[in-house]
Amino acid sequence: MSPAEGAAVTNAEEARARGEQRMGPVTRRRGMVQPTTTDQRLLDSPQGPTEWVHQDPWRVMRIQSEFVEGFGTLAELPPAISVFGSARIPVGSEDYEHGVRVGRALAEAGFAVITGGGPGAMEAANKGACEAGGVSVGLGIELPFEQGLNEYVDIGVNFRYFFVRKTMFVKYARGFVVLPGGLGTLDELFEALTLVQTRKVTRFPIVLFGTSYWKGLVDWVESTLIGSGRAAEKDLELFHLTDDVDEAVALVSKETGQN
Template identity: 80%
Template structure:
């Protein structure tokens, strides 16, 4: 059995805030490994510590680009909505109405409903913002964005949508739209954000989801009746703008 003195005789290595002992000690020092990297060795750009730096840089760039925005509303909806369709025209009308109510408009920067809301905001001479995301199928930033930021990481982008908006208006959309919607509902439900209105636009589209939440999720005790008050459903642009204006104190 080793004595206390023997136990304290282990090799110890301090690498910044990290302590390594016994067989976890690494050879050399951090700056030695940085300066002695072999030619052609690029594996380090794919390591987790380097990813942390990239994540940090995305937060810094996003905060820097958006910090001086006026009050804003994030508008979500399908990238597949055709130009000229009723949903597209609703997006244009909504973007325009939000600017006229004193808001900047933030979208995901892509085509479809996002493009429509950005277009309405630009045509109303408001601030039109697009927060893009790196995807295998490249969408690109739509031409109606005046301030655009592209992100590698979804969770950084999601932070920007919530941090720099005072509310969400959610038009019919797919998986990405649902992801953003439930992220926002969770943040409001858990009181991570306060005074954050969420408006679902299109009663026919959203009624099935609302019925399921009420008749299955709430009915089985997985959520409370009060959670159904976390969002509003409407078919009227003026009502949608009035709802976000009222709850944000506009």
């Protein structure tokens, strides 16, 4: 187990020990902690053939309230860029420092910085934006072992539902900078690529930061996806790959008309 993975396990164990659970705007502690998340209960198969009739329609009201809360909180943000990356990046590591520099440079270019609000790369980008005097936003999510929003978030919104949160990442951002990350980062990356490819969003630059980390994935897209005809050659133009912070900011600035 790597040190980062060990830290993640420790964080989960500490969360269990604290007996604290954040569910959207609700915090539960001790005996009030629930064993499942809101998303899990929504997506699990119903127990009876008609049980959903009595439950799912009411869930729509809660989902609607999350959209309203997110829209109301974020509607007046300045032009923003969503920054994604692993929660397992240790403080002080090279990847963490890259995240700080990216957040700082985006803020200095006039962008608000939106992250998932957690530790690791998210904290790094929020820290850079905060220290540069920019607007630092964190969009948290209810998880079995909630870590809470990092200390560098100026505006924080906690969501129960992943799909509501993901809408906010795209709706209120003019582009993505994607730092090295895991499955959650890949999820956001490929959703953004799909939205651009299908023209559901326009003028939406996607920058992959960290050539050595992303090169294997890019090679697979080119050799396997495109090579087998399951994607088009022009799809390689949907994203940019760089190791340079200034270039990353220049790319999102140029394509969003921020220059």
